[in-house]
Amino acid sequence: MRKNIVAGNWKMNMDYTSGVSLFSEISNILSNIVTGDQEVIVCPPYIHLNSLAQLAKVNNRISIGAQNCHQAESGAFTGEISAPMIKSMGVEYVILGHSERRQYFGEDNFLLAQKVDTALKNYLRPIFCIGETLEQRNGNIHFQVIKQQLEEGVFHLPKDDFAHIILAYEPVWAIGTGLTATPEQAQEVHAFIRKEVETKYGSTIANNLTILYGGSCNPKNAKELFSQPDIDGGLIGGASLKARDFVDIIKAF
Numbered sequence: 001m002r003k004n005i006v007a008g009n010w011k012m013n014m015d016y017t018s019g020v021s022l023f024s025e026i027s028n029i030l031s032n033i034v035t036g037d038q039e040v041i042v043c044p045p046y047i048h049l050n051s052l053a054q055l056a057k058v059n060n061r062i063s064i065g066a067q068n069c070h071q072a073e074s075g076a077f078t079g080e081i082s083a084p085m086i087k088s089m090g091v092e093y094v095i096l097g098h099s100e101r102r103q104y105f106g107e108d109n110f111l112l113a114q115k116v117d118t119a120l121k122n123y124l125r126p127i128f129c130i131g132e133t134l135e136q137r138n139g140n141i142h143f144q145v146i147k148q149q150l151e152e153g154v155f156h157l158p159k160d161d162f163a164h165i166i167l168a169y170e171p172v173w174a175i176g177t178g179l180t181a182t183p184e185q186a187q188e189v190h191a192f193i194r195k196e197v198e199t200k201y202g203s204t205i206a207n208n209l210t211i212l213y214g215g216s217c218n219p220k221n222a223k224e225l226f227s228q229p230d231i232d233g234g235l236i237g238g239a240s241l242k243a244r245d246f247v248d249i250i251k252a253f
């Protein structure tokens with residue numbers, strides 16, 4: 001069965017103390033309310049992974065994800081963090097291919113395919129981000145761009161490995177801008193993604209695939225977005241830094 005997921009991407013925010021208190025606040029609110037069986041993932045900066053993974057063991061509603069990993073498992077890569085290191089802290093997920101990594105760190109589909117392989121080899125589930133820029137949407141090539149990101153980033157995987165992937169459709173023009181894709185725009189792309197996956201891997205894999213929407217999702221627009229048939233939750237940036245907003249998005253299902 002397809003899983004509904006809300007994942008928070010804290011990006012490069014929250015020092016050590018603020019991160020622990022934000023997590024504790026989210027965790028406290030969640031344990032005092034009844035929500036559905038949607039999974040909640042928090043993806044903080046690396047410095048928080050170990051302590052939050054420990055805290056997450058107490059509140060088993062929340063899982064922890066990293067925001068990136070290196071494509072190699074170890075070696076002379078000063079300043080980098082590897083998938084085995086992340087896994088060793090009890091972390092289960094890793095965001096790969098976020099548009100900020102693509103844009104500011106030059107990560108392309110071919111590098112990302114290697115990162116996906118290394119993550120899976122180390123039992124981390126990738127949350128693989130895809131999405132078009134405003135220029136690409138205005139040029140009406142967004143479906144082409146997304147298809148290429150899928151083909152080059154994850155479609156090299158055998159079926160059994162692909163089954164561990166979570167996809168996130170994040171139109172770049174909607175990230176951190178306050179501009180959200182309309183539910184219809186997002187649904188159109190999510191349905192396209194699921195169809196592409198079905199063509200490649202068959203209907204069982206496609207129907208079980210979780211596809212998140214990301215891009216200025218907030219407590220006001222989450223309900224309508226999540227009610228679309230092919231939107232299975234959200235990857236949340238800005239709104240995941242406020243415990244109340246993040247939990248309200250989780251409650252939007």
Ligand code: PEP
Nearest residue numbers: 175176214215216237238
């Ligand atoms: C993101 O960075 O993945 C994101 C969706 O950011 P925001 O919600 O702030 O647009």
